[in-house]
Amino acid sequence: MTDPRLEIRNIRRRFQGREVVSDVSLKVMPGQVTCLLGPSGCGKSTTLRIIAGVDMQDEGEIYVDGELVCDTVFRVPPEQRSIGMMFQDFALFPHLSVAENVAFGLNGHKSDKRARVEELLDKVGLLSAVDKYPHELSGGEQQRIALARALAPRPSIMLMDEPFSGLDERLKDDIRDSTLDVLKSENTAVLLVTHEPHEAMRMADEIALMRDGRIVQQGAPYNIYNAPVDRKAAAFFSDINVIRGKVQDLSVTTPFGKFLCPGQPDGAEVDIVIRPQHLRIDFDRHGRGPNPTPQDGTPARAVVQRARFMGRESLVEFKMEFDGSVLKATVPSVFLPKPGTPMWLMLRRDRCFVFPVKDGSASSDRV
Numbered sequence: 124m125t126d127p128r129l130e131i132r133n134i135r136r137r138f139q140g141r142e143v144v145s146d147v148s149l150k151v152m153p154g155q156v157t158c159l160l161g162p163s164g165c166g167k168s169t170t171l172r173i174i175a176g177v178d179m180q181d182e183g184e185i186y187v188d189g190e191l192v193c194d195t196v197f198r199v200p201p202e203q204r205s206i207g208m209m210f211q212d213f214a215l216f217p218h219l220s221v222a223e224n225v226a227f228g229l230n231g232h233k234s235d236k237r238a239r240v241e242e243l244l245d246k247v248g249l250l251s252a253v254d255k256y257p258h259e260l261s262g263g264e265q266q267r268i269a270l271a272r273a274l275a276p277r278p279s280i281m282l283m284d285e286p287f288s289g290l291d292e293r294l295k296d297d298i299r300d301s302t303l304d305v306l307k308s309e310n311t312a313v314l315l316v317t318h319e320p321h322e323a324m325r326m327a328d329e330i331a332l333m334r335d336g337r338i339v340q341q342g343a344p345y346n347i348y349n350a351p352v353d354r355k356a357a358a359f360f361s362d363i364n365v366i367r368g369k370v371q372d373l374s375v376t377t378p379f380g381k382f383l384c385p386g387q388p389d390g391a392e393v394d395i396v397i398r399p400q401h402l403r404i405d406f407d408r409h410g411r412g413p414n415p416t417p418q419d420g421t422p423a424r425a426v427v428q429r430a431r432f433m434g435r436e437s438l439v440e441f442k443m444e445f446d447g448s449v450l451k452a453t454v455p456s457v458f459l460p461k462p463g464t465p466m467w468l469m470l471r472r473d474r475c476f477v478f479p480v481k482d483g484s485a486s487s488d489r490v
């Protein structure tokens with residue numbers, strides 16, 4: 124098996140006695156994009172700065188292609204780590220042309236440098252801007268030039284810290300996709316920091332979900348989304364519904380019948396978590412609903428509280444007849460039943476997550 128292009132092991136960093144990076148380990152393979160995803164202040168940027176060599180860990184090691192580049196005694200200087208960087212403010216040099224900006228970190232023959240500059244400008248779709256100056260370019264174009272500049276010296280690793288945050292919301296997805304194409308064509312190993320789940324899902328081969336200085340879950344976007352490690356991890360990617368119950372004889376009673384909770388002792392509290400898109404809605408037939416099915420379980424009667432059109436989907440809030448709790452369901456396209464309409468809800472049991480309630484996890488879903 125090939126060595127990871129980048130590997131960090133057991134990194135810790137403390138500021139004024141407070142640990143902000145706690146035992147973080149991860150690997151990035153060549154040609155792979157790993158996203159370090161988490162809320163503001165969880166330690167993402169600090170981790171990236173340590174890898175770049177502009178900050179120093181208190182414990183742990185960093186390896187590039189299997190070679191140690193930094194532990195707490197040995198340290199390869201940042202400029203010798205073959206690491207490219209793109210941070211939030213990717214400021215180009217205003218007095219240099221596009222070509223000069225991209226060539227900035229390049230050594231060697233003038234003709235070789237020019238060839239590399241043109242190759243990269245072609246890849247980012249801005250060969251025609253070669254002689255322009257940064258002020259003549261839009262924000263998105265400047266971002267693409269900054270990407271070309273960072274990639275020009277062929278770094279084996281690219282570190283990107285919220286590189287799209289300054290861009291117009293409507294441009295972001297296009298620029299993310301074209302950036303990804305360029306990064307893949309260069310076979311660079313990328314570690315991208317973001318607090319936006321959508322960005323991580325769109326860009327990443329692998330997501331490392333970070334919370335309070337620790338990586339709490341790591342895996343392919345599909346797995347992180349569909350098998351979250353806990354309630355907060357589920358809530359980071361979408362709105363969630365939470366049905367809390369107490370275990371009795373290995374099961375919990377809910378508006379949708381009994382849920383099996385193997386391994387949970389009597390009296391233990393559990394949260395049954397379901398995303399709004401996994402609730403199914405059916406019509407009321409004079410007080411009767413659809414028949415139970417093995418997959419959807421028992422339907423539960425509910426009354427529409429309110430319905431809103433959200434653009435791609437409609438969000439409908441229901442009050443459950445069983446216990447007065449409120450559950451949210453999303454429906455593709457336009458579905459706006461009137462408040463007070465009785466309906467039936469079913470939930471895909473294979474899409475529910477059951478988590479034991481930990482002390483202190485009562486109300487907040489902040490990751």
Ligand SMILES: Nc1ncnc2c1ncn2[C@@H]1O[C@H](COP(=O)(O)OP(=O)(O)OP(=O)(O)O)[C@@H](O)[C@H]1O
Nearest residue numbers: 138139143161162163164165166167168169170318
């Ligand atoms: N040089 C420093 N001195 C003291 N505290 C610091 C320093 N750098 C970062 N911190 C603290 O460490 C914690 C983690 O910061 P960091 O910038 O790594 O988080 P982040 O997840 O990247 O957040 P954001 O997305 O807001 O940048 C924060 O509480 C921050 O205030």
